[in-house]
Amino acid sequence: MHPYRALFEQSSTPLFVVERSAHEAMNVYANAAFRHAVGWVDDNSDMALASCFPLDVNNVLAAVYACDQQQTVQELMVTWADASRRWQLQLSPVVEGEYRAVYGALHELVLPFGESLDALLSQLPGFIYQLHYSLSGHWRYTYVGQRVEEMFGVSVEEALADAQTLLANIHPGDRDTVIASSLESARTLTPGKQEFRMFHRHGEMLWVEASDQPRREPDGSVLWTGYANDITQRKALEAALKSSEQRFRQLVEQANDIIYTLDADGMLTYISPNWPRILGHEVNEVLGRHMSFVLHPEDLEACRRYIENVFVTAEPQGLIEYRVQHANGEWRWHFTNGAPLLDEQGNVISFMGISHDITPRHEMEQRVLHLAQHDTLTDLPNRAMFFGELTKALRSGGQLAFLFIDLDNFKPVNDRWGHAVGDQLLKAAAQRMRARLRGTDMVGRIGGDEFVALLGGSVMKEDALAVAHQLCSALAEPFALLVGEVCVSASIGVALFPLHAKDEATLIHCADQAMYRAKAEGRNRAILYSACESGKTAGVASTD
Secondary structure (H helix, E strand, O other): OOHHHHHHHOOOOOEEEEEOOOOOOOEEEEOHHHHHHHOOOOOOOHHHHHHHOOOOHHHHHHHHHHHHHHOOOEEEEEEEOOOOEEEEEEEEEEEEOOEEEEEEEEEEEEOOOOOOHHHHHHHOOOEEEEEEEOOOOOEEEEEEOOOHHHHHOOOHHHHHHOOHHHHOOEOHHHHHHHHHHHHHHHHHOOOEEEEEEEEOOOOOEEEEEEEEEEEEOOOOOEEEEEEEEEOHHHHHHHHHHOOOHHHHHHHHHOOOOEEEEEOOOOEEEEEOOOHHHHHOOOHHHHOOOEHHHOEOHHHHHHHHHHHHHHHHHOOOOOEEEEEEEOOOOOEEEEEEEEEEEEOOOOOEEEEEEEEEEOHHHHHHHHHHHHHHHEOOOOOOEOHHHHHHHHHHHHHHOOOEEEEEEEEEOHHHHHHHHOHHHHHHHHHHHHHHHHHHOOOOOEEEEEEOOEEEEEEOOOOOHHHHHHHHHHHHHHHHOOEEEOOEEEOOEEEEEEEEEOOOOOOHHHHHHHHHHHHHHHHHOOOOEEEEOOOOHHHHHOOOOOOO
16 A cells, blocks of 8 residues: 555544545545544535534535635534534645645544443444354344445345345355355354445445454354444545545645654654644654654653554554654644554554644643642642642651741731732732742642741751741731832741641641740741640630
């Protein structure tokens, strides 16, 4: 198989081509992945394409026309059935002399869940069956899927009543081979897969691909469970591709994603010409180099195993996400849909990947994660993140200090100037605390004017108190706000692990008690917890 034809047909990404050379004509061809993903009717027209997108037909056809007429890439979202299955459709224009086409690629975003078996089977392009072969040589269907009538014009009832209503329609030129292969499968109980021709009841010939799994019954007979699929369109496309390899080369080279091939050692043996536009390197800088040339070191081993699995299994391995470096030094997130390229004997000769830039999606995910873990006002770690880090630090078993920080006289600021000024003060206070802490420390906001800090690195009580006093001094300095200078201070309670507490809840309680003692002794100070803390601070509360 020519490599460009193989790039199109063997890709696990659903692809299709809409030829637009003739006036107002639309000839449509699709690879196996597309036919399997959306279903395919026995037609090469625009109506065939329309039937694949029943919920978005107008948008899809309009995008195809726009892509061809404007010679620009078009992108849109398409859905199926109850809209639980969503894909991104990318359309790219292709022009070579008088030849015009639109190249389409589907990227699945959300997989459907919870579909019933019957609903799933009804969406398959072929039909499921069970075929029984008795010891006396009698063939009988014990189950036939509903789509048999659509494919062959034979009803389920007819097929169940007499298997020959289907079996007799096998093309005479293929019948002996099919029967012999089935009998060999029955003898050895090995799965079988065959491609052969059959006739519709009305005389139309079609190509069928049948996959069978045999099982020996208690009486010695054999029961196959199989799946038959109409591959007539694929066969027709294969025949057409033999005379149009140059066209598909143009399709590959003008695709909107990077298409590339690797040998078993990870050396780049082909890259599509759009690599310079997407990643900035010239083609001659990349060809013949190892994939590590652009891969992030942390992702190299996972990519190596992924490519190795493709060569070992000779099967697509789904999606893998990784980082690649742009020529300007920027790291970009990509995913690859990898698949093997096979020779005529079915041996893997190369790895083929279609690489798609998903950097915007990753950046959005990181922003969402940051918002989930940080206080929206001060951008400090929030309660959930801080105490999660505290739990991990305690499990490590090292010595650390926990600080409970409460601003003094904050409520009067809110009462006098309003919450906007109070928020401005909280943000400024957070910045000061973050600036005074060491690189191994962390400060978080747990609500209102309450903050907490974690001092790591085998900190001693003298070190912890020194840091706490620095925070007190920093927070006692006037804050220059929109309303002028505003003064507050802080009361800080300090507790050490494991000196004062052996668990998280007790450690927090000890620091809290020490903070209340600081409040009771005049505020604007840091106090280390002592064993008599509970009795001294009972009944003490803060209102600011």
